[in-house]
Amino acid sequence: MKHWLIKSEPATFGIEDLAAAPHRRTGWYGVRNYQARNMLRDEMDKGDLAFFYHSSCAAPGIYGIVKVVKAGYPDPTAFERGHDDYDPASDPAVPRWFAVDVELVRPLAQPIALATLKAHARALGDLAVLRKGNRLSITPVTAEQWRRVLALA
């Protein structure tokens, strides 16, 4: 089982939206970056766990834990004419963009602020979300990093 960190802007879709979703599940749609696409398509497996991270907000940080409940499949929004994430270059016969489904395991009673992660940067090693200029919306987390991050909650 692998571990990940996935980012979302709470103004668009936050941990509370996931908690309110049917079966507390959602399709992780709209990723339009090839590196992240490759992880969705090739590396994320059913059963993997991920930190749910809020970005571009007043208090960025980790707000919950989610589980991958469906491995990579073609992102349907790429084929929806008129959808914000529609990509006319994505041919259904050769899909360009992928998604997974995630389910909320639990929100963190005490979210882990980005500032807290930074304060423990040394112990967390090369945690991708702490890298300067990091913009990837999906990043891998090692088992050791996962454990150490959780210990900060």
Next chain:
DNA sequence: GCCAACGTTGGC
């Protein structure tokens, strides 16, 4: 709003 970092596009 500012700015650094990065990805993508397109001319050559």
Next chain:
DNA sequence: GCCAACGTTGGC
């Protein structure tokens, strides 16, 4: 293949 221009991300 190079590289400048541009758009986006995301913290502050």
